[in-house]
Amino acid sequence: MGSDLPPPPAEQLCFENLNASCVKISYSPGPRLILYTVFCFGSWLAVFGNLLVMISILHFKQLHSPTNLLIASLACADFLVGVTVMPFSAVRSVEGCWYFGESYCKFHTCFDGSFCYASIFHLCFISLDRYIAVSDPLLYPTRFTTSVSGICISFSWLFSTVYSFTLYGTGANEAGLEERVSALTCVGGCQGAVNQSWVLVNFLLFFIPTLVMIVVYSKIFLIAKQQARKMESMSNNTVGSSDSYKDRVARRERKAARTLGIAVIAFLVSWLPYIIDSIIDAFVGFITPTYIFEILAWIGYYNSAMNPLIYALFYPWFRKAMKLIVTGQVLRENSSTINLLSE
Template identity: 80%
Template sequence: MNSALTPPAAIQLCYENVNGSCIKAPYSPGPRLLLYLLFGSGAALAVLGNLLVMTSILHFKQLHSPANLLIASLACADFLVGTTVMPFSMVRSVESCWYFGDSYCKFHSCFDILFCYSSIFHLCFISIDRYIAVTDPLVYPTRFTVSVAGICIAFSWLLAVVYSFSVFYTGANEAGLEDLVSALSCVGGCQVAVNQSWVLVSFFLFFIPALVMTTVYSKIFLIAKQQARKIESQSNKTAKSSDSYKDRVARRERKAATTLGVAVIAFLISWLPYYIDSIIDAFLGFITPTYVYEILVWIAYYNSAMNPLIYAFFYPWFRKAIQLIVTGRVLRKNSCTINLFPE
C-alpha cells in the first residue's frame, strides 16, 4: 500500500530550468569518483608522457634525427588528445551531459577525428621509415632526410585537418540522418551521427594505412630474422671493421623497428574495435548501447597515453632523458649536448 503511494524518483536534467534539456543519468558517488580517477589519470598520462617525449627529442641534439621528428610530431597529436579531447569527454562520460556549448561540441568532434587520423598517418610513415632503415641501414640516412620527414609530417597533419573539418564541422556526416539527429538533439547533448557513406570513408582511411603498416612490419621482422642469422654465422674475430659497424647499425635499427612495431600493434588494438563498431552501428541502425560505446571510445583514447610507456620500456635513452628533465638538469648550460647513448 505504501509502495503504491510512493512518488516516482524525479527525472534529472542537464539544465534544470531550460526547455528541451537532455535527461541526466548520473552515477552514484562511488563509481563517479572512480571513473573520474580512471579517465583523469589517462588524460594526465597522455599530457605529461607525450610532453616528455616532445621535450626530450626537441631539447637533446643527439635525438635530432628525421625518424625522431616523426615521433615528436606523433607525440604532439597524442598530447593534443590529452588536452583538447579527453578532459571534455571525461565530463560527458561521467555526467552524461555536455556543458561546454554547441560550438565546442563541433570542435571537439573534429579534434577527436583529426588527431586519430594524424596519429595513424604518422605511424604509417614511421613504418615505411623503419623499413628503409632495416633493409639498407647504411644508405638510409641519405634517403630519409629531414626534408622528407617534414613532408611526411605536413601530409599527416594537413590531410587529417582537411578531412575532419570538411566532413564533421560542416555536418556532411549527418546527411540522410536528419530525423535521427533531430530526435537526439537536446540542450546538454553532444552526440555525433555518421551516415553510411562517411563511415565507410572513415574506415578505409583507417584500414588502408593499417594494412600498409601490418604488411611493412611483417616484412621488417622477416628481414630482421635473416639479418640476425647472417650476423651470427659471420661472427668471428677476423670480421672487417666496416662489417662490424654495419652489424651494429643494423642491430640498432631492428630494435627501433621492434619498439615502433609494438606502438603500431597497440594503436590497432585500441582503435580497431571502435571502427568495427562504427561500421556495425551505421548499417544496423545504431544499436550499440551507450555504455559499450563509451568503453570503446576510452580504450581508443588511452592509446594516446600508451606510446610514452612503450618508449620508456624499450628505449634507455628516453628513461635517461626523463631523469634529466625531472631533476631539472636540462636547465643547466650545454645540457642539450649530454650523451644519451653511453656505450
C-alpha cells in the same frame, strides 16, 4: 499497501530549467569517483607523458633524427588529444551531459577525428622509415632525410585536419540522417552520427594505412630474421671493422623497429573496436548503447597515454632524458649536448 511505496526518483536533467534537456546519468559517489579518477589519470598521462617525449627530442641535439621528428610529431597529436579531447569527454562520459557549448562540441568532434588520423598517418610513415632503415641501414641516412620526414609530418597534419574539419565542421557526416539526428538531439548532448557513405570512407582511411603497416612490418621482421641468422653464421669468423659497424647499426635499427612496431600494435588494438562498431552502427540504425560507445571511445583515447610508457620501457635514451627533465638538469648550460645514446 501499494500507496505506501515511495515514488520513483525523478530523472535529473542536464539543464533543470529546460524541458528539452538531456537526462543526466546518476552515479553513486563511489563509481563516480572511480570513473573520474580513471579518465583524469589517462588525460594527465597523455599530456605530461607526451610533453616529456616532445621536450626530450626537441631539446637534446643527439635525438634530432628524421625518425625522432616523426615520433615527436606523433607525441604532439597524442598531447593534443589529452588537452582538447579527453578532459571534456570525461565530463560527458560521467555526467551524460555536455556543458561546453554547441560550438565546442563541433570542434571537439573535429579535433577527435583530426588527431586520430594524424596518429595513424604518422605511424604509417614511421613504419616505412623503419623498413628503409632495416633493409639498408648504411644508405638509410641519405634516403630518409629530415626534409622527407618534414614532408611526411606536413601531409599527416594537413590531410587529417582538412578532412576532419570539412566532414564534421560542415555537417556532411549527418547528411541523410537529419530526421534521426533531430529525434535524438537534446540540450546538453554531444554525440555525432556518421552516415553510411562517410563511415566507409573513415574505415578506408583507417584500413589502408593499417594494411600498409602490416605488410611493411612483416617485411621488416623477415629482414631482421635473415640479418640475425647471417650475423650468427659470421660470429665464428673474423669480421672487418666495416662489417662490425654495419652489424651494430643493423642491430640498433632492428631494436627501434621492434619498439615502434609495439606502438603500432597498441594503436590498432585500441582503435579497431571503435572503428568496427562505428561501421556496424551506421548500417544497423545506431543501436549501440551509449555506455558501450563511451567504453570503446576511451579505449581509443587511452592509446594517447600508452606511447610514452612504451618508450620508457624500451628506449634507454628516453629514460635518461626524462630523468634529466624531471630533475631540472635540462636548464643547465650545454645540457642539449649530453650523450643519451651511449652503446
